[in-house]
Amino acid sequence: MTEAPLSPEYEAQIEEQHRQEAERRLTDPLSTATFLDYRGVVERPHLRLISDEIGRIATGHTDRLQIQCPPQVGKSLLAAVWAPFWWLARNPSDKVIVASYGNALAVTRGKQIRKLVQRYGWRYGLELEPGSSAVNDWSLRTGGGVRSAGVGGALTGFPGDVGCVDDSLKSRAEAESRIVRERIWDWYSADFLSRLSPGAPIIMIGTPWHEDDLLQRVLKQDGRVEEGGRWRVVKLPALADVDDPLGREPGAPLSHPKIPVDDTAAMRHFWQQRRKETSARDWVSLYLCDPKPMTEALVSHTLLRERTHLPPPVEPKITAVGVDPSGGGRDMAGIVGGFLGTDDRVYITHDASMVGPSAKWARAVVYLAAEIDADVIVFESNFGGDMAETIIKAAWKTARDKHPGDKRFARVAPRVKSERARKGKLLRADPIAGEFEDDRLRLGAKLPELVDEWVTWRPTDTDSPGRIDASVYLAYHLLPVRNESAEVVQHPAAAPAADPFAERFGYGFLSPGARVFRGPPGRTR
Template sequence: MAVVRPVRGDRVRVYDLQVQGTSNFFAGQVLVHNCLIVDDPHKDRADAESEASRRALHDWYSSTALKRLQPDRNAVVGIQTRWHPDDFAGRRLAEEGRLEEGGRWKVVHLPAVADAKFGADPLGRAPGDPLPHPKIPTRDRKALKAWWADMKRTSIVRDWHSLAQGDPQPAEGALVSEELLRLLRDSATKVEPQKIAVAVDPSGGGRDVAGVVGGFLGDDKRVWITHDVSAVMSSADWSTAACRLAYEANAAIIYVEANYGRDMCSLAIRTSWETLQRDGEIPENVLMPAIDLVTAKQGKLLRAEPVAQQMVQDRVRLRGLFVDLEREWSTWMSTDPDSPGRIDASCILTYGLIPEANKGAIVHAPLPQAPVSGGRGPSQVAGAYGRRIGK
């Protein structure tokens, strides 16, 4: 008889099984009185890619979870999607090792498609053989292979390796490295804005993240990203967010991608500005920023690589820490079917403020250089191209 008692029940489902008497538990005829089960310790990729979240999980496991175990005949079972090389399972294997290597963990790895690089398959499958599916007859190998092939075709590369193959891939191959992005964070250098702008990528349509990013062109000829209010929004929401940000940042212009829905985007922004003035959020004597349509290169990769080059050349800096924006840049790869809204919006902002970036050459394997900080005297926000003028 087993009694299941929850140990922690918010994000991570953890159970402490107290078994009355001895019984055979788990593979290898292990006699246990006490078992800790950790089920899905990472809720999704974003959670697993957060260094702070991973650190908190590892600390919790060491300080709280393991203290639930009895001193003799105990076991820990981890069940999870392998989202990150340093996720719960990755850290345990790195620190404690596999059983066959003299370590502590017995690993049962069932990839969707058997691969020789994982060693002997637990089900005895040959390389290339698919994993069974409860809705597809096991003997119908053709249908099973077609199912997994379709999943692979409709998943980005990292999701296929994580969700289907249990083989998390680092964000190598991304246009911009995490190291470079850390070097581009700069909240100390004094710089005078010459042109303040907000950029919008409205492609979300209420289903995906609509990119809304703010920044300015400094007197040092760099683009400085200062705001990121991107979110899953409808057209009314993203246009309102763009107008609010433009008023807050004192922007002179709102850049909108011209490739798709240019007239609709312009109308949505004008309508939102008028609504915010009517509601009293924006004073009536404040002129609406100009709306400029930016035509970026059509392909997502061709659009993003020149901006990545500007980052490598230290022509784009981040005025602080932007976790979501940095995560998108450091994990998006050219093989992904779509680029995130924050990346697109930051590209539109860069193209608007330094149009020559739209003609940039392709760059690979960026080698980050530390930004050089230097004082320039007090910053005069808005400068000659500021917008805050009355009617």
């Protein structure tokens, strides 16, 4: 049976409905993309947030937007392909500059945008100018167009009404090169900015590589909006931090275009696999979006790589959990586990550090203690005193009551021991750094966040990383007392109150700025 043809009036009605829907979807790039290519474009929470932020540029809420994301999460397709097309659909006479780290990638971006114009431009009156065949420099009949260039490439003769910089660095080698970073900055300052018309907005999206890369340097120069500066920054790490822009709980995984949005377990597994496969520095910078300087640290990446043994080659004699409690639920509670091996070395094997209220971090402490069959839980008691001990013991009892058949909690509870630090962080951490150097302290697992704190914390820093303190207390409790005596730099009669760290690790009674002497005479760190 042949269906009757649609009447011209009905066809016109359907066409008008499509036109109105197409116009309505121009609020932001992702809404446009999912309408035009509903089979090929997926919506994820992080992409929705990025798109909404780009949409705020069109309404004049901001003119400098920076998005920091891990690699391969769909940010470039949205911000460097669909966003320029969306902008042209709204502003067909505007010229768009799209820059990427290499000319080949820039050409690909230009080709992708042009293909969108060829496929969907008719809905918005977009049509390529006859003879405009270059994939990296093409124009529309309406006067707008796109110039795509590699970072460092020429932009002369092409004024831009909006600029997009997508991943200015392509590798760790480039990120570590001061010459490359300066070249990128010179290009941005002299070539890119000089081609923008007055009031032209900039979208800068990328993966942070270095504390002095383009993403970080523009923030140092122009500042963040919340600090009275110009740039609105949206940071979306693989695992959420405090005050996450997506509203995730600390530690919650970032969504991924290739993983179903409701499969949190698969997303967490994916990022944890990346964490295991990636060096500590790259995990923290590329995936947690928090690049840090590597100078003046107590230990180096090279040393900690040498001190990592997977799996530990010995059996444990004593197992413990070290805890640096947090106050108020917004700071990081350091929670690390490890053991003293049969070779009289300490191996740090677990890191359960987290942000959260006392009940939450105490629960993490006792579950870690149960997992590794800890003999003792050592916590720092400078702030809160006996309160932390009470909370930890209560958490053990709650876990035991909640899991009555679980053998991990049926045993006698581990001893809970407090330690009070009488010295500043440097004088606490420096002797433990020496134990890494002397190969008495090792890592028995890949613990990139812990490694990052050790290799980036400097004595001049005002913050107090919880993982360092927790590992210090763990090592202090487990390491055997050295047989040899240490060299003392001040007579005990003139000394302040005894410090347990000094008694065990032999840095004696130090005056401010004094160096630490360890082991046999003549050896210093």
